Amino acid sequence: MSKGKWINLTFAMIVLNGLMGLSCRKESNPADSTGQDPNVTSMASIEVTARLTEIPEGAIFKRELYNYATVLKYDVLKVHRGQVAAETIYVGHYNPFKPRSEAADKQVPGIGGTLTSFRSGQIHRMAMEVPIDDYFMGGIIHKYFGKFDGPVYWAVWTNEVTK
Amino acid sequence: MFDTTMISLKSKRRATAFASFILFIAVLSEGKIYAAAVSVGEDISVRLLSEEVHNKGWIVFCARSDKGDWDLFLCRPDGNASHNITRTPESSEAAPQFSRDGRRLLFRRLPREEQIDGNRYGTQGALVMANSDGTGAEVFGENGEYPWASWSPDGKQIACLSIKGVSFVDIASRQVIRRQDRKGFFQQLTWSPDSQWLCGVANSFGTGWSVARMNALTGQTHAVSLVNCCTPDWFDDGRHLIFSNRPLGQKANDGYGWTQLWMADAEGTRRELIYAEEGRHAYGGHVSPDDKYVIFTGNMQENGDTGNVGTPMGLMRLADMPIVGGSDGEARSMYPDAKSGPVLKLPVGWEPCWTFVEIEIDAGAARPAKGSDRNERR
Numbered sequence: 001m002s003k004g005k006w007i008n009l010t011f012a013m014i015v016l017n018g019l020m021g022l023s024c025r026k027e028s029n030p031a032d033s034t035g036q037d038p039n040v041t042s043m044a045s046i047e048v049t050a051r052l053t054e055i056p057e058g059a060i061f062k063r064e065l066y067n068y069a070t071v072l073k074y075d076v077l078k079v080h081r082g083q084v085a086a087e088t089i090y091v092g093h094y095n096p097f098k099p100r101s102e103a104a105d106k107q108v109p110g111i112g113g114t115l116t117s118f119r120s121g122q123i124h125r126m127a128m129e130v131p132i133d134d135y136f137m138g139g140i141i142h143k144y145f146g147k148f149d150g151p152v153y154w155a156v157w158t159n160e161v162t163k
Numbered sequence: 164m165f166d167t168t169m170i171s172l173k174s175k176r177r178a179t180a181f182a183s184f185i186l187f188i189a190v191l192s193e194g195k196i197y198a199a200a201v202s203v204g205e206d207i208s209v210r211l212l213s214e215e216v217h218n219k220g221w222i223v224f225c226a227r228s229d230k231g232d233w234d235l236f237l238c239r240p241d242g243n244a245s246h247n248i249t250r251t252p253e254s255s256e257a258a259p260q261f262s263r264d265g266r267r268l269l270f271r272r273l274p275r276e277e278q279i280d281g282n283r284y285g286t287q288g289a290l291v292m293a294n295s296d297g298t299g300a301e302v303f304g305e306n307g308e309y310p311w312a313s314w315s316p317d318g319k320q321i322a323c324l325s326i327k328g329v330s331f332v333d334i335a336s337r338q339v340i341r342r343q344d345r346k347g348f349f350q351q352l353t354w355s356p357d358s359q360w361l362c363g364v365a366n367s368f369g370t371g372w373s374v375a376r377m378n379a380l381t382g383q384t385h386a387v388s389l390v391n392c393c394t395p396d397w398f399d400d401g402r403h404l405i406f407s408n409r410p411l412g413q414k415a416n417d418g419y420g421w422t423q424l425w426m427a428d429a430e431g432t433r434r435e436l437i438y439a440e441e442g443r444h445a446y447g448g449h450v451s452p453d454d455k456y457v458i459f460t461g462n463m464q465e466n467g468d469t470g471n472v473g474t475p476m477g478l479m480r481l482a483d484m485p486i487v488g489g490s491d492g493e494a495r496s497m498y499p500d501a502k503s504g505p506v507l508k509l510p511v512g513w514e515p516c517w518t519f520v521e522i523e524i525d526a527g528a529a530r531p532a533k534g535s536d537r538n539e540r541r
Contacts, residue, residue: 067282068371107283137326137349138282139364139371146369 031114033163035125039112044127044156046082050074050089052122056143060118062097067107068139069132070096071152077123090144091153092132100158108136113158123161128153208505216240216478219451220519222458223259223268224476224512232275235259235297237522240478242509246524248297258284258514261295262318263356265520268293269312272302285311285350296522311352322361324352329361343382351394354379357401360429364393374406376429387431394446398454402429405437405448405457415441415493424448424459436485441492447514456480458515476509
């Protein structure tokens with residue numbers, strides 16, 4: 001093969017790889033440091049940036065055979081889309097012991113995010129729906145049961161904010 | 164009609180003979196007497212239980228077939244006369260329920276390659292209805308439709324549980340007659356024999372898995388047992404429930420504990436242990452139509468090991484409760500006065516259901532006995 005043809009082939013491969021990168025699923029695009037990505041800004045009906053205030057004892061545990069959601073408490077820092085009921089909100093996360101990118105399954109498809117593990121004090125950018133009962137049917141670990149009025153939100157996409 | 168009285172007398176004579184033999188041996192040999200006597204005694208009590216339940220109708224359960232899929236099987240309550248009543252290598256069947264009159268079955272049929280999921284088996288595949296012998300199977304809906312279907316006492320309706328709520332469906336017309344809010348109920352719905360209540364697992368009482376009941380007309384709910392509970396079912400009296408419960412504070416199983424079988428009155432004011440075993444989770448408790456016996460499944464795997472072949476089922480008398488099975492352990496320490504048996508070991512299976520209705524089993528096909536009009540108590 002001539003030198004010119006090698007150059008053309010190499011150029012074609014570069015272009016092809018670039019096109020493949022553009023056509024990859026949304027899930028593979030990393031969020032920026034503000035937690036923004038195409039998923040969190042478009043999925044569900046509510047989008048917030050909020051600080052995870054605490055993780056109550058027993059709220060997150062590994063359980064392979066039976067799925068569950070856990071309710072976590074957040075202080076809202078910014079509302080990007082939709083409305084929330086208060087400055088403090090309670091959000092249900094599915095199988096929180098898993099990285100968000102691995103949480104979706106046959107029982108709960110279509111959720112995800114860049115967050116790999118939950119830690120108190122983290123800031124999360126979340127796309128959410130409300131109330132949780134309209135979107136999730138399963139065991140719910142709710143350490144705040146009976147301690148507040150208002151809805152429990154359902155986390156659809158959860159990205160970690162690093163900046 | 165099979166004469167259970169004669170069987171009982173013969174069994175007692177055999178038991179007496181065995182006991183006499185043991186006593187004779189005891190006179191001749193000292194050291195190993197006690198262990199041998201206990202072992203023989205246990206074998207005799209299990210045998211007596213087996214003979215006691217042998218002709219009390221049929222148990223239906225799902226299990227791995229020799230083709231590798233899950234099929235439905237009928238067996239006598241003593242575990243004998245097991246027959247495959249679906250034989251569908253291209254699909255799996257699970258979660259069978261007899262209608263209260265014992266003449267009909269409902270179950271889920273799912274693709275063979277799909278694993279039965281302990282979280283959502285009542286929603287997997289399609290709902291199928293058939294005669295109690297498995298004949299006349301008819302697919303009732305599409306995949307995922309009529310989730311967690313449970314027979315009405317008269318067999319003319321099913322109650323279903325979905326994320327949208329509880330729906331009551333007329334079987335003949337397939338029309339939804341009524342709906343009501345699910346109020347946190349999310350799995351294992353069962354309609355009570357007196358038609359007044361539904362029971363199920365709920366998340367609306369402050370814990371992840373509570374067993375609760377819901378009034379079938381008003382939708383009013385009450386918790387029966389709050390923590391780590393599931394697989395509830397009704398006693399035939401409609402005033403008690405059986406359910407699985409994994410008590411908190413256990414140290415065994417790396418601090419996770421083992422799930423046990425419990426019962427409670429429908430108000431949840433009195434809870435009692437039925438069965439516990441060190442090294443085994445007990446689930447899927449189902450009470451006989453006369454409220455005298457319990458069948459259950461259990462395994463080292465919390466979901467009954469549906470990813471493999473399932474687990475041996477067990478049968479015990481409620482009059483013998485509580486029973487702590489297996490070797491000594493935490494459960495035995497917690498319930499030192501509990502009996503150790505008898506527990507009849509049944510075939511490997513999952514989620515059994517029991518009818519007293521006689522079903523004629525022919526080679527190649529089972530069919531319901533002619534003239535069996537009701538689920539008679541024996």
